[in-house]
Amino acid sequence: MRIEQLDVVLRARSGWEAMELGTALVRRHARAIWAPCLLLGLPLFALVNALAWWADAFGLAWLLMWWLKPVFDRITLYVLSRGVFGDTPGTLQTLRAQRHWGGSGFWGYLGWRRFSPLRTLLLPANLLEGNPPAQQGARRRAIASDAFFHALLLTTVCMVFELVLVAGGIAAVFMFVPFELLSDSWRAALDMVREDTPAWALLGLNLAFWLAASLIGPFYTGAGFGLYLNRRTEMEAWDVEIAFRRLATRLQQAAPLLALVLVLGWPGGTLHAQEAAPHTAGAQAASELDALLGKDDAADDEADEDEVPLDHRNDPANTPEVIFADRSADTAGFRQAVQRAYEDPLQSPTRKVSRWQRTLDEALRKEKEKQDAASARGERSRAKGPLLPAQIAEWMLWGLVGILLVLLLVTAPRWLRWLRGSGGRRSAVAATVVEEAIVLPEVVPPDPAAQARTLWQQGRPRQALALLYRASVDSMSERAQINLPPGATEAQCLRASRRMPDPADRDLFARMVQVWQYAAYAGQLPSSEAFDTLAGTLLQQFRWRA
Structure with a gap:
């Protein structure tokens, strides 16, 4: 597996961020996930319900479909495991791969591991890593060690979501019942469930359970896959390994250029040897250089030639005759041109800028430093939050004042009349309303x-x-x-x-x-x-x- 080709940014995340990453991957590859799930789920749903109806156990078809949910989790995991590398499989490719992909570590999830609340976290470890059976137990324990709580909560929340969707689908049926017939409809529905539920009602209930599982199941598997990626990143430092691999790739691309720079700049290399002039030519060039530079004592320079390092002034190969390959080179005119170029003010544009700044005496300077240090300490203390209890107390006091004001406004009719001096007066007793009872006539008149x-x-x-x-x-x-x-x-x-x-x-x-x-x-x-x-x-x- 080449983790540097991952299409997601790997870093150390919290469990909640990892689950959000998994659901985002499901939304990105929604078509590649739900298309094979529906193509496989519809015939399987029809076959299971037909077998249940034939065996006179129509009400247990939803239980069998619930038991087979890991089959559809396998499809989602196959798509996501390839999609994170930028290779999203097609619908037919996904369905064909289910015949031979991940079979060694999968069948336990249709058996004794079916009730495990950590299925969505541990299923990638069995299907994607390909560990020997003797090592799979230790691997599962290592992966589930720091993600147990998040996986358990994820299973509970997704289960509640499925139940809510099923209950919502059943309640949506009664939304189309007229209000005056609603109570009778509820009573009839309860009687139908208690006594003998018809086949169409059981089929509708099975369909509601399957649709809810088909909608929530991919998000459940995707969130578990995000937890799995996060655990692999924490245990194996995938983010650091990816950074090193990308750095190695960049260095490999720049290796030829670095080799060329080393060859050209290595001291004692062939290029420097080729640039060295013969001894006789060097001596002659040195004498000519002394004549050009106006040195009178050429014999002393020759005596110290082995001790003085070469530079642009005494390098024998740096004479105008050697450069221009002409003994009659106009060196005087060349030197004048160089001097004029150096004297040009545009070659070294400099200017002098003066500013006036007020000088503080020693006492004012020390006072200002003390004030700056005190303000810096106050900002640091506020940033660290030691004033948080005081702020909470202040908020509580303001909340208490607000509650008192609300109570005063609500009870104003009770105490306001006492302030006005009218507390002794009583309101008049309201007259009793007499309403004629409605009586249906026993005998209807002829008109x-x-x-x-x-x-x-x-x-x-x-x-x-x-x-x-x-x-x-x-x-x-x-x-x-x-x-x-x-x-x-x-x-x-x-x-x-x-x-x-x-x-x-x-x-x-x-x-x-x-x-x-x-x-x-x-x-x-x-x-x-x-x-x-x-x-x-x-x-x-x-x-x-x-």
Whole structure:
């Protein structure tokens, strides 16, 4: 494995950051993960449910699918282990690899290790490292030593997420049930579960469990893979090894250039030997150099030639004749040109800058140093946080003041009148509200619409609506050819009204029940126009006597 080719930045992370890294990898390779999972999961789901239905154990199909979850964890781990190296596999490549990849250390997770809460952390150690069976136990203990808590918490959280998704899917079904039928629907659902659950309900429950596991499972495996990478980085210093490998690569690329520099700059090399002039030529060049530089005592220089090091002034190869290969070189003109070039002010542009600065006497300087040192110590002490308890106490005092102000505002009606001098006065006792009880008539009059209008005009709207509701129930029972039990609820009446053959009759009765419920239980009465319209519609539709 060439860790320098990793597509992620490796460093020592906390357990939470490592799990976030794993979920980020899952989001990056989402298509490569979920495509093979669904292609393998859909046929497997159909096969398991068909076998469970054939064996008359349809309710246990979700348990078998839950037991096979490590198979799909294996797919996610295969994609992530290649994706971190920049080689994301295709869907067919991932499915083909499941036949032979990681088989030696995998089957235990479908057996005795299935209930291990550390499966997502230890599965990469078995499938990716390829250790011998005798060393796998020690390797798993080393990896799980400092990541046990995070792996356990990850398993618990993902399990809770799956249960929440399943419960949310079941609750979403009841969101489409009308409110007035919700309680009866809950009761019917509970009775269906307790007595004999139909096959379609069990299939829907199995599908909800499988969809929740398919959604949360890759994130669970990815977070565990992030913990695994972090443990390998901590134990084996992968980040340091990657830095050294990249440094070695850069040095290998620069090795030819370094070798060339060493060859060219090595003292005593061949180039320096080739540049050395013969003895005779050197002596002649030295004499000419002395003539050019105006030295009178050439014999002394020759005597000390072996002791004085060569430089640009006494190097025999640095004469104009040797350089220009011409004995008649105009050295005087050359020297004048060089002198003029050195005298040019542009060659050494310098200027003198003067600043005036106030000088402090010794006493002021020492005082200023003391103030600077005191301010620096204060900043360091504030940075270290010794004032934190004082700040907490100050915040608590301000919070107490805020609570007292809120209490004073809330209790102001109690103590404010005492400050005004009106504490002895008592408020007048409110009159008792007498409300007429709603009583459904036992016998419906022959003209219920006219009697209801009379009650409405007398200021008894609830009694008028009760009369219309009672008459509508009798008409519904007659047309649906059903006998309602005494004390039947509105919901029972609505279910019985579905047997009326005319859709207009069913809609009108449902409208009457809704108006009656709003008036009886919510205290919301219709307007006079709405009441007259409803009474006239009931009179015409149910053919009451006027």
